[in-house]
Each structure stands twice: as structure tokens, then as C-alpha cells.
Amino acid sequence: MTATKAEFEARLRQIGAERYHDKHPFHAMLHSGGCTPDQVRAWVINRFAYQSAIPRKDAAFMSRVDDPALRRAWRSRIEDHDGTAENEGGIERWLRLADAVGLDRDYVAVKTGILPATTFAVEAYVRFVRDKSLLEAVAASLTELFAPKIHADRIKGLLAHYEFADDTSLSYFRKRLDEAPKDVAFGLGWVLDHADTAEKQDAAAQALIFKTDVLWAQLDALYSAYVTPARIPPGAWQPGTHLRVPEARAS
Ligand SMILES: O=C(O)c1cc(C(=O)O)c2c(n1)C(=O)C(=O)c1cc(C(=O)O)[nH]c1-2
Numbered sequence: 001m002t003a004t005k006a007e008f009e010a011r012l013r014q015i016g017a018e019r020y021h022d023k024h025p026f027h028a029m030l031h032s033g034g035c036t037p038d039q040v041r042a043w044v045i046n047r048f049a050y051q052s053a054i055p056r057k058d059a060a061f062m063s064r065v066d067d068p069a070l071r072r073a074w075r076s077r078i079e080d081h082d083g084t085a086e087n088e089g090g091i092e093r094w095l096r097l098a099d100a101v102g103l104d105r106d107y108v109a110v111k112t113g114i115l116p117a118t119t120f121a122v123e124a125y126v127r128f129v130r131d132k133s134l135l136e137a138v139a140a141s142l143t144e145l146f147a148p149k150i151h152a153d154r155i156k157g158l159l160a161h162y163e164f165a166d167d168t169s170l171s172y173f174r175k176r177l178d179e180a181p182k183d184v185a186f187g188l189g190w191v192l193d194h195a196d197t198a199e200k201q202d203a204a205a206q207a208l209i210f211k212t213d214v215l216w217a218q219l220d221a222l223y224s225a226y227v228t229p230a231r232i233p234p235g236a237w238q239p240g241t242h243l244r245v246p247e248a249r250a251s
Contacts, residue, residue, distance in 0.1 A: 005192045008201050012139075012191075012208055016146040019212035022153070024219040026227070031153055033161025038239035040162065041101050042226040044094075045237050046218065049114045051094045053122045055081040060130040061137050073186050080179045093172035100169030104242045113237030117221035125214045132207065139191050139204035140211040144184045151176050 003011065021027060029035050030043060058077045065071050083089025098108040107113065129137040151173040158165040167174070195201045225232045232238065 002196065002198045003201055008195060008204075009188070009192060011201070011205055012142060012188075013145065015205060015208050015212065016143065019209065019216070020143065020146040020150075021212070021215040021219055022146065022150045024216060024223075026219040026223045027150070029227070031157030031161075033157070037101070039226050040164075041103055041239070042222060042237060044098050044101050044103060045108055045113055046115055046118045046222055048094055048098070048108050049111055049118050049122045050218065051081065051091060052111070053126055055091075057126045057129045060126060061134075064130075064134065064137075070190075077183060080175075090172055090175065093175060097169050097172055099244060100164040100166075102164075102243050104244050107242035113235075113242065115221040115225055115236050116233055117224075118218045121214045121217040121221070125211065128207075128210060133203065135191065135194050135200055136203055136207035138187050139195075139207040141187050142184070142191060142208050143211045143215060144180050145188065147180055148177055151180075 026043070030040070035043070055078045058074060058081075062071050062074055062078075065074070079087070079089070081090040083092060095105045095109060098105045125140065128140060132140075155170050155173050158170060191204055195204045225236060226239075
């Protein structure tokens with residue numbers, strides 16, 4: 001049976017309550033000051049894979065949309081990350097965080113040290129958005145419903161526990177607090193309007209679950225590689241390497 005919009009929204013929110021990556025032990029370590037400088041750097045390097053894929057997945061989405069109104073509503077997502085003449089964009093802000101933790105930003109930007117499982121997870125998201133229905137693609141973006149809380153927790157936790165944290169290094173997260181609500185309000189409304197059968201509601205819910213898996217898998221990869229007993233895969237970033245200056249410190 002088709003759920004009402006309110007019931008269906010509650011189902012989507014429940015998926016976040018159970019599966020969003022704010023529950024992952026790596027985030028608990030990061031936000032409570034439990035990460036070493038190199039674990040913070042590993043997170044910054046690997047998370048860049050996700051950041052840099054977001055505008056590609058949004059471009060993949062827009063390439064499939066016929067409705068100019070939907071493209072108009074969506075295109076600010078690309079500008080939010082890639083920037084405009086006036087706004088530097090999220091990718092540049094993330095690289096400022098890389099600078100602040102002492103990494104060579106050029107090394108981060110080329111993504112050679114990314115963990116294999118992170119690449120698989122991130123690229124699976126790009127392909128999902130390219131290949132699945134538009135409804136599933138928009139529903140997958142709805143993890144952003146849960147992101148403002150994790151961004152606020154992160155700003156608070158990093159400021160309290162790490163010397164590198166200040167307004168400049170954390171500007172990525174502060175800016176997302178302004179940007180994400182408009183995306184989420186639009187995306188949620190669109191999914192609630194378009195998931196008008198039980199089958200479509202199930203597909204949208206599964207898409208959101210898929211996306212929570214994309215996020216969770218990235219943190220599992222990080223934990224396995226860089227938290228004791230560390231198992232760093234061949235070719236992935238080695239602690240102590242690719243620093244901006246030899247004495248750079250992340251804490
Ligand atoms: O720090 C986070 O935990 C987090 C999570 C997510 C998310 O839930 O997918 C996004 C972001 N940050 C983010 O900064 C961002 O720009 C973003 C875009 C999207 C998306 O799926 O389109 N998710 C997220």
C-alpha cells in the first residue's frame with residue numbers, strides 16, 4: 001500500500017537514524033579528539049575522493065534531466081562545489097583543510113593515495129546516479145537530510161580538540177550548513193511528490209539505504225587501513241609522506 005507523504009518521510013528519516021555514518025566509530029574518534037594527526041590526514045585525503053565526485057554525479061544527473069525547471073533547481077549543487085567567479089567553492093575549501101593539516105594539497109588533489117574501497121564506493125554512487133531512475137538518484141542524495149547535524153558536531157569537536165581547527169580550515173563545513181538546507185528541502189519535496197506508488201517508495205527507500213552504504217563503506221576502509229592494527233593497502237597513502245612542510249603537524 002502507498003504510504004502517505006508523512007509516513008513515507010518518517011520511513012526515510014528512520015533509515016538515517018539507523019544507518020547514517022554519524023554512527024561510525026571513526027567519526028566518534030575524529031570528533032572526540034581521538035584521532036592521531038596521521039589519521040586526520042588519512043580522512044582528509046580519502047574524503048576528498050567523495051568531495052570531488054559530488055559535482056560529477058550532479059552533472060551526470062543533470063545530463064539525464066529534460067525538465068529545465070529541475071535542472072535550474074539542481075545546478076547550484078555543482079557551483080557550490082566547483083565555485084563561481086565570486087565563490088571559491090567546496091573543493092577549494094576542502095583543499096584549505098588539507099593545507100591546515102599539513103598535507104601537500106597537490107597530492108590530495110590528484111587522488112593517487114585514495115584507498116581502493118573508497119574509490120569503489122564513491123564511483124558506485126556516480127554510476128548509481130547515472131544509471132538508475134531519476135527518483136532513485138534524487139532519493140540517494142537525501143542523506144544530506146542528516147548531514148547538517150554531523151557538520152555541526154564536527155565543527156564543535158574539531159575546534160575543541162585539534163590545533164589546526166579554525167574558521168579558515170573548517171570553512172567547508174560552515175558553508176555546507178548554509179548550502180545543504182536548500183538542497184535537502186528541494187530534494188525531499190521532489191521525492192515525496194514523485195514517489196506516488198508503493199513500488200516507487202520502496203525504490204526510493206532502497207536508494208537511500210544504498211547511499212548510507214556508500215558513506216559507511218568509506219569509513220570502514222579508513223578504519224581498516226589506518227586504525228590499529230593498520231592494514232594499509234598497496235599504493236595507498238603512507239603516514240608521514242606528502243606533507244606540505246617536513247615539520248607540519250595535524251594537531
Ligand atoms: O560530512 C558529511 O558527513 C557529509 C555527508 C554527505 C552525505 O550525507 O552524503 C554530504 C556531505 N557531507 C557534503 O558535504 C556534501 O556536499 C554532500 C553532497 C551530497 C550528495 O549526495 O549530493 N552528500 C553530501
